[in-house]
Amino acid sequence: MIRLAVASGKGGTGKTMVTAALADLSGVPQVLADCDVDAANLEFLFSPRRLTTTEFRGLATARIDLERCHDCGICADRCRFEAFVRRDDAWTVDALHCEGCGLCTYVCPMGAVRMEPRISGEIYTSTTDRGVLVHARLFPGSGNSGLLVTEVKKRALKLASGADLLLVDGPPGIGCPLIATVGDMDAVLIVTEPGISALHDLRRLVTVCRRFNVQIFVVINRFDLADEFCTRIEDYCAEEGIPTTGKIPFDPEVVAAVRSGRPATRIDSPAAKALRALRDNLFIELGLS
Incomplete structure (x- = not known):
């Protein structure tokens, strides 16, 4: 062929x-x-x-477990893509900005951030x-x-x-x-x-x-x-x-x-x-x- x-x-x-x-x-x-x-x-x-x-x-996107999140904001401070935003007085992830690098999962002291597959x-x-x-x-x-x-x-x-x-x-x-x-x-x-x-x-x-x-x-x-x-x-x-x-x-x-x-x-x-x-x-x- x-x-x-x-x-x-x-x-x-x-x-x-x-x-x-x-x-x-x-x-x-x-x-x-x-x-x-x-x-x-x-x-x-x-x-x-x-x-x-x-x-x-495609590549995974970050997700925040609000039950485990202590609202410290470390994930937002460390994210160079500015994917973490405040909505309804809580942190959430803007999927259009998340590049799937996974850094947030390492820096979160409460283990509240995880990577999930995204339908692309x-x-x-x-x-x-x-x-x-x-x-x-x-x-x-x-x-x-x-x-x-x-x-x-x-x-x-x-x-x-x-x-x-x-x-x-x-x-x-x-x-x-x-x-x-x-x-x-x-x-x-x-x-x-x-x-x-x-x-x-x-x-x-x-x-x-x-x-x-x-x-x-x-x-x-x-x-x-x-x-x-x-x-x-x-x-x-x-x-x-x-x-x-x-x-x-x-x-x-x-x-x-x-x-x-x-x-x-x-x-x-x-x-x-x-x-x-x-x-x-x-x-x-x-x-x-």
Whole structure:
């Protein structure tokens, strides 16, 4: 089985659009995973039918046992995140400020503070016309998205037994969610666009991905909007020995397809043709054709 993640150095490059196109065109037994848990959008292009919902519990949050609390305020004095606040003439914990470090449990002389798991999101398993989709939602104000990504991947890998392809829609950037996504992958397809910030973030993302010894490929979306930067991206990839497996033109039909909740490959347009060529080139490189 090939484990392929689609990533981007910055948001808005068309990463989810490309992932959906590959899923729509793959033609092989596959499992899909959306690891962009802060803004999971892959489901909107495949109209999934939900099969299971599981609570995700991230890092623990402090809780005060008011029966044991002597109102000394040591916990509030020592908490650098200002998570302890006064309400109704008693100390309580503001969960949005608590970082789960646990220092308060050590400094409380009465043992009145304990750490409790906090429900931070949900993990879903759904069925689509292109295979099973594992996706998730991180609740607003919750952290630990890297941990949630890891749980999504674990579930997807378990379901992918016997499949030829695990296709992952990864998060943008180079932070913890991206690192959790790229680990254990065979290959990463980086979606970029012709622009100074995109080129800068492409360089950073390549540096991170190489730490994981994965194959790296690049596709340039909306390549025809800035010829100079498109050439600079192609030159950079050539210098680094990274295959440019596709170039997708700017196409208003892609916007229309996404707005209607369909992969861009289900329309007849220049971008759809480029996406089909991308699929063929990439799958040949991965040995899936």
